[in-house]
Amino acid sequence: MVEDWSPASWREHEARQQPVYADAAALQSAEAELASYPALVEPLETDALKAAIADAQQGRAFLLQGGDCAESFAEFSPANIDASFRLIMNMGGKLAAASGLPIVKTARMAGQFAKPRSRDEEVKDGVALPIYRGDIVNGIGFDAAARAPDPSRMFRAYAQAYATLSRFAELGEAAGERLYTCHEALLLPYEQALTRKAGDQSYDTSAHFLWIGDRTRFLGSAHVEFARGFANPLGLKCGPSLTPDLLLRLLDVLDPERQPGRITLISRMGAEDVRKKLPPLVRAVQASGHLVLWSCDPMHGNTVKAANGYKTRPFSRILDEVRYFFEVTPAEGAIPGGIHVEMTGQNVTECTGGTVPVTEQDLGDRYHTHCDPRLNPAQAMELAELVAELLPRSQSKAA
Numbered sequence: 001m002v003e004d005w006s007p008a009s010w011r012e013h014e015a016r017q018q019p020v021y022a023d024a025a026a027l028q029s030a031e032a033e034l035a036s037y038p039a040l041v042e043p044l045e046t047d048a049l050k051a052a053i054a055d056a057q058q059g060r061a062f063l064l065q066g067g068d069c070a071e072s073f074a075e076f077s078p079a080n081i082d083a084s085f086r087l088i089m090n091m092g093g094k095l096a097a098a099s100g101l102p103i104v105k106t107a108r109m110a111g112q113f114a115k116p117r118s119r120d121e122e123v124k125d126g127v128a129l130p131i132y133r134g135d136i137v138n139g140i141g142f143d144a145a146a147r148a149p150d151p152s153r154m155f156r157a158y159a160q161a162y163a164t165l166s167r168f169a170e171l172g173e174a175a176g177e178r179l180y181t182c183h184e185a186l187l188l189p190y191e192q193a194l195t196r197k198a199g200d201q202s203y204d205t206s207a208h209f210l211w212i213g214d215r216t217r218f219l220g221s222a223h224v225e226f227a228r229g230f231a232n233p234l235g236l237k238c239g240p241s242l243t244p245d246l247l248l249r250l251l252d253v254l255d256p257e258r259q260p261g262r263i264t265l266i267s268r269m270g271a272e273d274v275r276k277k278l279p280p281l282v283r284a285v286q287a288s289g290h291l292v293l294w295s296c297d298p299m300h301g302n303t304v305k306a307a308n309g310y311k312t313r314p315f316s317r318i319l320d321e322v323r324y325f326f327e328v329t330p331a332e333g334a335i336p337g338g339i340h341v342e343m344t345g346q347n348v349t350e351c352t353g354g355t356v357p358v359t360e361q362d363l364g365d366r367y368h369t370h371c372d373p374r375l376n377p378a379q380a381m382e383l384a385e386l387v388a389e390l391l392p393r394s395q396s397k398a399a
Ligand code: PEP
Pocket: 069, 116, 184, 212, 213, 214, 215, 237, 238, 239, 268, 300
């Protein structure tokens, strides 16, 4: 039991990045209906993931998180689910073979629908409309009807998550391996509606693992308030503006009992900044005695605009950030315990570079993402190759 917390207590705090629904009654009835639905994931499985992350915190396992930046209704198909499942398993297989460690696999799928945005509105040709916030909120098309936040989209997201989970369970059984799910706990009405009690604890049953994004991790945040009360393993994105002092305060709020497996800190500094910005955070956490898992998101600090206007990420910078992360954490006495990437099993052209290079001119060919650029399978496997080289050495140093 967490003191002074309820699944709705976030409503007394500052909730950033939330849509404004025109019809409050429709929102309320959607929330009430979702709250009566079955849990999407079972607390027992969530506890199993937490135990696996606790092992990773001790250097006895490694956490692999991968999948879409934003899942979409349009890209929902058995072929896409299967391709992403296979890709995560193949990356995991490479890492396991190289390191001898169990690889804990979680997909940014079955719930990764809501997106934080840097503006509330998008303006085109003098017309201003609400920004696209992910398919669970509104449509990506630039017209007033599509962009109006619609609470009934939460049901479609729930259905897609349910079907994706059930396919993962089938594939996992056949492969003899489990794939957990994770997403950013951003759309608070949806997350609250899927919170269930088990024993004297509450679980956010929308996924096994939830994280708080870089834009919603501040003191007084509704997202922090919500996350403090559920028992799931929790991620916290750590971007360049995070200070050691704020990080320690957030850890005290989010993990006052210092539970093994509870906290994963996901560094997303960018290749330029990681060697400067990450060490003070690692040092502060080490000195505080908080037990965390350090993971590297080499995507979100390395987004650039190509000359032809596409939002992209140079693959070489992604690899650089991973390399630097694997230098910096052991140098501070911590374990580099995971990676967190945006990728897809489809052969997209969204990030530039790689051994079979995607050029800036290629970006228009198969650019399908609803938000940030993802690695394609060849790039994802190349990244896994690099981590496979770095992992055994880093673990023996930390041991
Ligand atoms: C994301 O993971 O898609 C995301 C928006 O990340 P961040 O909060 O780190 O910017």
